[in-house]
Amino acid sequence: MSIILRNVSKRFGKVVAVNNVSFAVHPGEVTGLLGPNGAGKTTTVRLISGFLTPSSGVIEVNGATCSRDSIDVRRQIGYLPEDNPLYHDMTVVEHLVFIAGLQGVPKGDRNRRVKEIVDLFDLWPGRHMNIGKLSRGYRKRVGLAQTLVHNPKILIFDEPTTGLDPNQIIEFRRFINELGREKTVIYCSHNLAEVQAICSRVVIMNKGRTLSDAAIGTLQQEFQRGMQYFVTIEPPDASTSPEAMRNILQNVRIFKDVTSIEPGWHDERRRSFYVDAVQGSDVVKELFAMCVSNSWTLVDVQRRSVKIEDIFHQLTSTDLS
Numbered sequence: 001m002s003i004i005l006r007n008v009s010k011r012f013g014k015v016v017a018v019n020n021v022s023f024a025v026h027p028g029e030v031t032g033l034l035g036p037n038g039a040g041k042t043t044t045v046r047l048i049s050g051f052l053t054p055s056s057g058v059i060e061v062n063g064a065t066c067s068r069d070s071i072d073v074r075r076q077i078g079y080l081p082e083d084n085p086l087y088h089d090m091t092v093v094e095h096l097v098f099i100a101g102l103q104g105v106p107k108g109d110r111n112r113r114v115k116e117i118v119d120l121f122d123l124w125p126g127r128h129m130n131i132g133k134l135s136r137g138y139r140k141r142v143g144l145a146q147t148l149v150h151n152p153k154i155l156i157f158d159e160p161t162t163g164l165d166p167n168q169i170i171e172f173r174r175f176i177n178e179l180g181r182e183k184t185v186i187y188c189s190h191n192l193a194e195v196q197a198i199c200s201r202v203v204i205m206n207k208g209r210t211l212s213d214a215a216i217g218t219l220q221q222e223f224q225r226g227m228q229y230f231v232t233i234e235p236p237d238a239s240t241s242p243e244a245m246r247n248i249l250q251n252v253r254i255f256k257d258v259t260s261i262e263p264g265w266h267d268e269r270r271r272s273f274y275v276d277a278v279q280g281s282d283v284v285k286e287l288f289a290m291c292v293s294n295s296w297t298l299v300d301v302q303r304r305s306v307k308i309e310d311i312f313h314q315l316t317s318t319d320l321s
Helices: 041-049 070-075 092-102 107-120 136-148 166-179 192-198 216-223 242-250 283-293 308-318
Strands: 003-012 015-025 029-034 056-061 077-080 154-158 184-188 201-206 209-215 227-234 255-260 271-277 297-303
Touching (some): 015 056, 015 209, 029 166, 041 154, 077 136, 092 107, 136 154, 136 166, 166 192, 192 308, 209 308, 216 308, 242 255, 283 297
Parallel strands (some): 029 184
Antiparallel strands (some): 003 015, 227 297, 255 271
């Protein structure tokens, strides 16, 4: 079930929260929606989920228009907002049965479906406790359960791992990867490492606009700065300065630029550098020959890959318009 946004804008008075945004999300992929605070991410997912209506533009879910077919569209969506709204005076089971009813689960199927969800999120020990008495992490799991109780085809998560412990986060990542094989998933998070681990593609927003919409691998290739390597070398003499070694590295014909890494990153004798090399050159061979000629030990050579954090920072920090 695909989601398509075409030239969508949302204004609150004179404030333009979402400005002419267009992108599509398809089944079988987990799409990360990224951006700094105030970028328009939450407003965008509220528009998709039917909590808000666009000021202009069109949102389609599987061919249905959100503004015209709002109820039908919302039945297909499971949305977990960042603030995790729950009825604190209900027990876990009461709450999930109530939400299942609101979402149109047939009355004869509700208890069975709730049991499946309680088992899935390991809510059995606290199923008869009032939600208001549960820990923050436990309440987050109840929120995740209510998002899935009606087995929606589209899932929208806004900061879903806030409040979960490390083991629960690992399990949740595995769970999202499984869901992403058959459902349409939008994943909003400030945790960029988590997005890189879970999502197949990202939409990066800032100031209400989309700055990028691409597969993570495509973005990494686009922002890869030539051939950059992380190099660690150990000289025989601990008194050899990083600056002296950098000067020697800089004279190697294939190296365009060499940057010393702060001493705190390595031990007393080992020195680490970022090395920018000429495209297509044999970096390991040249490094090995240089180390042999200087009686140095080549400890490590790694091609430096671009992380989603690097791309995010570069795009959002240069978007000054």
